[in-house]
Amino acid sequence: MTRFDRYLLRTILITTLITLVFLLSVDFIIQISAEADDLGRGHYTLRVLLTQQMLILPEKLLLFTPAAVLVGTIMGLGQLAAQNEIAVVRAAGISRLRLARAGLLLAFTIGVLNIINGETIAPRLTDRSELLRSQALGEPARTAPAQGIWLKQQNTHIHIGALNPDGSLARIRSYHSD
Numbered sequence: 001m002t003r004f005d006r007y008l009l010r011t012i013l014i015t016t017l018i019t020l021v022f023l024l025s026v027d028f029i030i031q032i033s034a035e036a037d038d039l040g041r042g043h044y045t046l047r048v049l050l051t052q053q054m055l056i057l058p059e060k061l062l063l064f065t066p067a068a069v070l071v072g073t074i075m076g077l078g079q080l081a082a083q084n085e086i087a088v089v090r091a092a093g094i095s096r097l098r099l100a101r102a103g104l105l106l107a108f109t110i111g112v113l114n115i116i117n118g119e120t121i122a123p124r125l126t127d128r129s130e131l132l133r134s135q136a137l138g139e140p141a142r143t144a145p146a147q148g149i150w151l152k153q154q155n156t157h158i159h160i161g162a163l164n165p166d167g168s169l170a171r172i173r174s175y176h177s178d
Contacts, residue, residue, distance in 0.1 A: 001102075004089060008102040011080060016072025016106075023064045028053060044136040055129035058122040063118070065114050073103055138165050 038044050076151040080086050089099065103147055134140065140162050148171070155178065161171025 004094075004133060005102045008076075008080070008099070009106055010075050012076035012103055012106055015076040015079065016068050016110075019072040019075065020061075020064060020068035023068055024057070024060060027060055027064070038137060042136055042138040044133070048132060048136045052129045052133050055125045057125075057131065058117050059126045061112060062122055063116050069107055071112055073107075077103075134163075135165050140164055140170065 035049055035052075039046060039049065077086065085142065086099070090096075148159055151158040151160070156177060157175040157177070159171075159173040159175075160169050161173075162169070164170050
């Protein structure tokens with residue numbers, strides 16, 4: 001990796017992070033204003049609201065990262081083009097494909113990190129956020145899948161339909177197969 005590749009990666013990464021922070025900030029403000037009506041209801045305080053918003057941050061990263069990478073790359077390359085750095089590199093004989101390699105490497109890396117986040121961290125924290133909100137408002141918690149949760153042990157299948165605010169389970173059915 002050449003010095004220009006590192007410079008290009010750094011420029012694109014910085015503009016991508018700026019874009020991502022902007023998008024997350026706008027979404028955070030919108031979510032806070034939407035949830036403000038429920039403040040004071042039950043045990044739903046500003047602390048619970050902020051904690052809930054922090055717990056859904058990995059899910060928001062899944063949503064906003066692709067747009068941030070696109071806009072950040074366009075902004076970064078535009079910044080380099082405005083300073084004629086792209087023209088100088090092209091005049092030095094570096095091909096467009098060679099220029100794109102650094103951007104593709106960054107996009108691939110961010111894509112892999114997004115997949116890892118989407119398969120491990122985001123679902124668990126989003127479920128925890130919904131449970132925290134439901135418990136604070138005193139409402140029954142919605143389980144992650146619309147059909148509830150299914151558990152299997154040998155020949156027994158158990159369906160849990162809901163989780164009550166006190167932590168007890170509701171709408172439980174047990175099926176035994178031969």
